[in-house]
Amino acid sequence: MTGLSHDVIAAVATAPGRGGIGVVRISGPDLSVYVQGLVGRALKPRYAHHARFLDAQGQVLDDGLAIWFPAPHSFTGEHVLELQGHGGPFVLQAILQRCLELGARMAQPGEFSRRAFMNGKLDLVQAEAIADLIDASSQQAARSALRALEGDFSRRISTLKEALIQLRMLVEATLDFPEEEIDFLEKADAWGRLATITSHLESVLTTTRQGVLLREGLNVVLIGQPNVGKSSLLNQLAGFDAAIVTEVAGTTRDTLREAIQLEGIPLHIVDTAGLRETEDPVERMGIERTWAAVQKADIALLLIDAQHGVGDAEAAILSRLRDIPVLTVHNKIDLTADTPRLSEDGNEMWIAAKLGLGVDLLRARLLALAGWQQSGEGVYSARSRHLDALRRAQIHLIVARDTGPQLEFFAEELRLAQEALGEITGEFTADDLLGVIFSQFCIGK
Numbered sequence: 001m002t003g004l005s006h007d008v009i010a011a012v013a014t015a016p017g018r019g020g021i022g023v024v025r026i027s028g029p030d031l032s033v034y035v036q037g038l039v040g041r042a043l044k045p046r047y048a049h050h051a052r053f054l055d056a057q058g059q060v061l062d063d064g065l066a067i068w069f070p071a072p073h074s075f076t077g078e079h080v081l082e083l084q085g086h087g088g089p090f091v092l093q094a095i096l097q098r099c100l101e102l103g104a105r106m107a108q109p110g111e112f113s114r115r116a117f118m119n120g121k122l123d124l125v126q127a128e129a130i131a132d133l134i135d136a137s138s139q140q141a142a143r144s145a146l147r148a149l150e151g152d153f154s155r156r157i158s159t160l161k162e163a164l165i166q167l168r169m170l171v172e173a174t175l176d177f178p179e180e181e182i183d184f185l186e187k188a189d190a191w192g193r194l195a196t197i198t199s200h201l202e203s204v205l206t207t208t209r210q211g212v213l214l215r216e217g218l219n220v221v222l223i224g225q226p227n228v229g230k231s232s233l234l235n236q237l238a239g240f241d242a243a244i245v246t247e248v249a250g251t252t253r254d255t256l257r258e259a260i261q262l263e264g265i266p267l268h269i270v271d272t273a274g275l276r277e278t279e280d281p282v283e284r285m286g287i288e289r290t291w292a293a294v295q296k297a298d299i300a301l302l303l304i305d306a307q308h309g310v311g312d313a314e315a316a317i318l319s320r321l322r323d324i325p326v327l328t329v330h331n332k333i334d335l336t337a338d339t340p341r342l343s344e345d346g347n348e349m350w351i352a353a354k355l356g357l358g359v360d361l362l363r364a365r366l367l368a369l370a371g372w373q374q375s376g377e378g379v380y381s382a383r384s385r386h387l388d389a390l391r392r393a394q395i396h397l398i399v400a401r402d403t404g405p406q407l408e409f410f411a412e413e414l415r416l417a418q419e420a421l422g423e424i425t426g427e428f429t430a431d432d433l434l435g436v437i438f439s440q441f442c443i444g445k
Helices: 032-038 089-101 111-118 124-135 139-149 152-174 178-187 190-216 230-238 281-295 312-319 359-370 384-402 407-425 431-439
Strands: 009-012 019-028 049-054 060-069 079-087 218-224 256-262 265-271 299-305 326-331 348-350
Touching: 009 089, 009 111, 019 089, 019 111, 032 049, 032 060, 032 079, 032 089, 049 079, 049 089, 060 089, 079 089, 111 124, 111 431, 124 139, 124 152, 124 407, 139 152, 139 190, 152 190, 152 407, 190 265, 190 384, 218 230, 218 359, 230 265, 230 299, 230 326, 230 359, 256 359, 265 359, 299 359, 326 359, 348 359, 384 407
Parallel strands: 218 265, 218 299, 299 326, 326 348
Antiparallel strands: 009 019, 019 079, 049 060, 060 079, 256 265
16 A cells, blocks of 8 residues: 555445445544535544534535544544444445545555554554454354454463563573573573473464464365265254255255354355266266365365265275365264264264254364364454464474574574564564455455
8 A cells, every 4th residue: 555654545434335324434644624624613532523514515415423533542543533424325425525525535445454553553463353353253253353352362472472582682692601601591591481482372372273263164075975965964054954955866966055153163064066976967067076175175074874884985085085184974873773973083973964863963073173172262363374473483482492502593593483473463564465464354444
């Protein structure tokens, strides 16, 4: 984005469509022209004024509330004017057009939040949490996003960085006295400090994995031969008839996607065409799409008819599923007089999808395979890039531990670990990454 600190930007900050209330937000270094041109009088800071919003000829565009937030006490850290009027699309566009006539430009997606970040009102984790809160599809996801927005994740990262800085200061100061460095570091318990930091980072990693899972969900693919009950299982997990179920093998010709939630975790389930040799060109296309869906899956559920067990066809399918976790599900136990159960190693289970027998056990196993370890209390919203940065920091700490008395390398690994953590909150984040992150926000936020 160009002119980030000088342009005046404006946008409708409420969702598209009709509503009882609509908000137009304006932000920039000097908004006196906009206050006078739109409201026609001075405004007291942070006070809701009843006002009429005016066009260039002084005609009334709308009647509502005007709130003036002088810098730096605003969301963006700049001067901000919010006009809260009626939520009709024509009215809001007329007010926005008046802002543009006065010299503002249309805000780009996420530009208000990016200005808040650039002006130190939010760190990058908190800015991302705003988008996550808006996009939250469950109460659990909303709570985790709010925790991140309130700074829970950022504080844990800051604690790690501060401990690293203190250890770096100790090590780099010791480099000036090479003849005493080993004794000095032992007395200062440098290795013990490193172990504490590493342990703390592992704890943050565990919670962050939960946050990523809660935000991004889990991709589960249902595979198997025709007529083993994949569509019946999809319907049970979804809670309604999402897929057509018949006794005719090969009914499902294409991948069918359905989104559900388990303990607030989004579960993206893909029902696929039955895997078998066929000359039917349409069915063969469905089978090709099945294997394409497997490549994108986090977990594969291989359904098997419990009456037949694992045969050559199932063994051939399993041989192609070596890169993702696989849960082998023996279905139709109502026809074998078996009971719902899970194998000792957790890799196989027995259910009757059509009757719902063992489906709750399957749901619990899916959460366990995903790595979900808690009810969500204390989990904050997180993203894959956060997890990547934490893993890189962890690797640098492990390398630092293994360097032994080579303090120059030890100090460098600590610096790299600190830099990786700094990427999470935006301390060391490149401009191109910022552009990608904020472009995913809605306009007006």
